[in-house]
Amino acid sequence: MPLTRDAPTFLAVMEANKGIIYKVANAYCRDPENRKDLIQEIVIQLWLGFPKYDEQFRITTWMYRIALNVSISFYRKENVREKINAPLRPDIMDLTEDIGTPEPDSDIGTLHRFIRELREFDRAIILLYLEENSQQEIAEILGITSTNVSTKISRIKEQLKQKFQALKS
Amino acid sequence: MEETELMALWKSYDRKLEQNLVLNRKNTEDITRMKIGSLLGSMKPVKLFTIIIGILWIAFVDTIIIATWSYASPFFLVSAIIQVLLTKAAIVVYAYQIILIYQTDISESLLKTQERIARLQSSTIQITRILFLQFPVWTTFYISDALIKNGGVTFYLIQGVVTAVLTFLAWWFFTNIKFENRDKNWFRLIFAGKEWEPTIHAMDLLGEIEGYKLVK
The missing domain is CATH 1.10.1740.10 (RNA polymerase sigma factor, region 2, helix turn helix motif)
Incomplete structure (x- = not known):
């Protein structure tokens, strides 16, 4: 309808x-x-x-x-x-x-900070990923291929992981 | 932090947010009732001001050219015509860019829309290139027949050097002010300041977009 x-x-x-x-x-x-x-x-x-x-x-x-x-x-x-x-x-x-x-020192506060430190499109991708949108949906929203989305998500996740690790060490 | 922890962290934030976030229906309803301003009404005053000043300047110089056509020095007339033509070109490009930016469909995909807006914003640089071309005429508009006849060697020497230097600078800026040079120190120096921030940011964004296009 x-x-x-x-x-x-x-x-x-x-x-x-x-x-x-x-x-x-x-x-x-x-x-x-x-x-x-x-x-x-x-x-x-x-x-x-x-x-x-x-x-x-x-x-x-x-x-x-x-x-x-x-x-x-x-x-x-x-x-x-x-x-x-x-x-x-x-x-x-x-x-x-x-x-x-959220509190800047909390995990979610740190995650928000790391997300804000990303470049504009990377920020959009990780936000859409965390919101559990499919790769196809993310591709449609951004106007890129699903393969491109997949590559980008892996890179951004790795970046975030390293930042959290650096923070803990 | 592992992927599962990351997702769990986001979900817990999301749950809290959904529980606590309240849409103010009254204010949202107000939006659906209001009259949205026209392009002119929604433009930043500084942009309107720039266009108005530009038009007034063009009208002023055009009037002087017409009024003094029969008796003014050819140096003055040619200099003024070049200056006013460059200003007209800059104003037309500026107004056209603003209209295109405001007409951009923002429900299109992110890369397409942002590339269009960023390209238009960064092309403001083109206007500066055009305006730099007028440098030399500011060193020639005051030359009169009397000055040519009585100026002497000193006048010719100083005039020649100043005009040559400004012509070189105008040409150099015209050919070098481009996207590819955005990271050079002299470029950042010229385009330092708050009013250029959106343009420089747009250029950086274009760099990011190019990076996205390269990943297949």
């Missing part, structure tokens, strides 16, 4: 996949204030792109593409919508407890 392109459906899609937006924004933007702006920008771009969403792709593939494209562009501080006609409160998402920025 084709997806209705109205506001309630969009809200339902956002509700069901809010984690995608948050995790992508978190991987590309460390500063909590800028992250709020980034999340807002992602949601705006998702809404603008919703009528054109091509149902041959999974909704999550479409969301990842937009969220990652916006985040990478936002990171370059260039393609950001500076002025919006209607002023918005930027907090699109809230955390009931502060787990968004």
Whole structure:
């Protein structure tokens, strides 16, 4: 059944996949204030792109593409919508407890730091991999071959492993 | 850390996140109701300002050229025409790039979209190349018939050296300001500063994209 392109459906899609937006924004933007702006920008771009969403792709593939494209562009501080006609409160998402920025010394905090130290596309790949997307899905989101994805994942995992080892020793 | 530990660590974070993350429905609904600004409204003010200043400058120089056409020194007219033509070219390229960047479909794959945006951003460098070409005309626009007749050897010598040096510099910058030279010290020195950060970052990203294309 084709997806209705109205506001309630969009809200339902956002509700069901809010984690995608948050995790992508978190991987590309460390500063909590800028992250709020980034999340807002992602949601705006998702809404603008919703009528054109091509149902041959999974909704999550479409969301990842937009969220990652916006985040990478936002990171370059260039393609950001500076002025919006209607002023918005930027907090699109809230955390009931502060787990968004884990303790820097914890394992997950260290993993986040290592992920942020990766280059943009490598960061996207490892994020999609940790989110248990298949190699085919990752290939579709990035626009590269599955073989390329597989090679890259192995290299990035090795990099992360070495970093953790170096930290422990 | 082994792969299984890595995945388990991420999953535990993911579970916590899913339990605690709340979508603010009211604010998300606001987004679906708002009117998104036009391209002009969403552009960074500094970019609009640059284009407006450029257009005003072009109008100013064009007016002077037309008004002084019958009596101005040929050096002035030729210098002013070259300068204004280069500025017009730069403004057109600049505006065109901005429009293309904003029209990019961000639901396309990451590599395709980012390559397009990064290429457009890094091509801002091309505008600088064009503008460097105007160096020599800033050393010739003031030459009048009287100066030619009465300038003497000193004038010819200084004028000749200054124009030759700036012509060489203009040509050198025009031929050397390119993507391949982005890691050279002189390049990073010229394009240092906050306003160039996105462009330099775009160039670095293009390098990363090239790396991805090489892996088969």
